[in-house]
Amino acid sequence: NAGVTQTPKFRVLKTGQSMTLLCAQDMNHEYMYWYRQDPGMGLRLIHYSVGEGTTAKGEVPDGYNVSRLKKQNFLLGLESAAPSQTSVYFCASNDRVQETQYFGPGTRLLVL
Amino acid sequence: ELKVEQNPLFLSMQEGKNYTIYCNYSTTSDRLYWYRQDPGKSLESLFVLLSNGAVKQEGRLMASLDTKARLSTLHITAAVHDLSATYFCAAGGAGSYQLTFGKGTKLSVIP
Numbered sequence: 001n002a003g004v005t006q007t008p009k010f011r012v013l014k015t016g017q018s019m020t021l022l023c024a025q026d027m028n029h030e031y032m033y034w035y036r037q038d039p040g041m042g043l044r045l046i047h048y049s050v051g052e053g054t055t056a057k058g059e060v061p062d063g064y065n066v067s068r069l070k071k072q073n074f075l076l077g078l079e080s081a082a083p084s085q086t087s088v089y090f091c092a093s094n095d096r097v098q099e100t101q102y103f104g105p106g107t108r109l110l111v112l
Numbered sequence: 113e114l115k116v117e118q119n120p121l122f123l124s125m126q127e128g129k130n131y132t133i134y135c136n137y138s139t140t141s142d143r144l145y146w147y148r149q150d151p152g153k154s155l156e157s158l159f160v161l162l163s164n165g166a167v168k169q170e171g172r173l174m175a176s177l178d179t180k181a182r183l184s185t186l187h188i189t190a191a192v193h194d195l196s197a198t199y200f201c202a203a204g205g206a207g208s209y210q211l212t213f214g215k216g217t218k219l220s221v222i223p
Contacts, residue, residue, distance in 0.1 A: 031209065033211075035213075040121075040215060041215060042116075042200060042213040042214055042215040042216055043155075043200070043202075043213040044213070045210050045211065045212075048209055048210065050209060056209070058210060059210070059212075090154065090155070092155075097143075097204070097209055098142070098143050098160070098162055098204075099160070100145055100157040100160050101145075101157075101211065102157070103147075103154045103155040103156075104154060105153075105154050106153075106154055
């Protein structure tokens, strides 16, 4: 099992460009999450999904969109990147709300 | 709104010493987690605490939960250099899918 994987690992964007981050899990988990991690801020939830075809907003959803067309994949989109979106993005998944979340390796994004 | 506060945020310990990291949360939570993160790496799950009075131990780390005080602690016994990392606690609001993370405690164990 690969667990939770994220693509790409690192990306540089110019302000206004768009991109999609891909999260994939092979554990057949129902729930998937996107977080961003900024220095001194801990992790903050952007969006999450409680099942295929469902998505919901987290703590910091502005500027991001998500889709969960397949159970194993959770996509995070930036339509028009801003320097404030420079961060490390982590995807996570679990199968029950009370279960620990399993994290991917992260995507480091730099917006110039 | 659930808020999670960790302290201290930075901790420098000598090898062989004991210390405790504190995690306070502001409203009712039905689950509490501890994670470890090494520099440039992902988060690794350490403990899951689901009930009042829960205590979990793994090696030199022990975590406990007091839901009445809205407090979890991570106790480090006889610290070794390999424990140097950032430790996060995260709480889940009752009935919510979301986790709220503390800002993390950066632990450095020095000889």
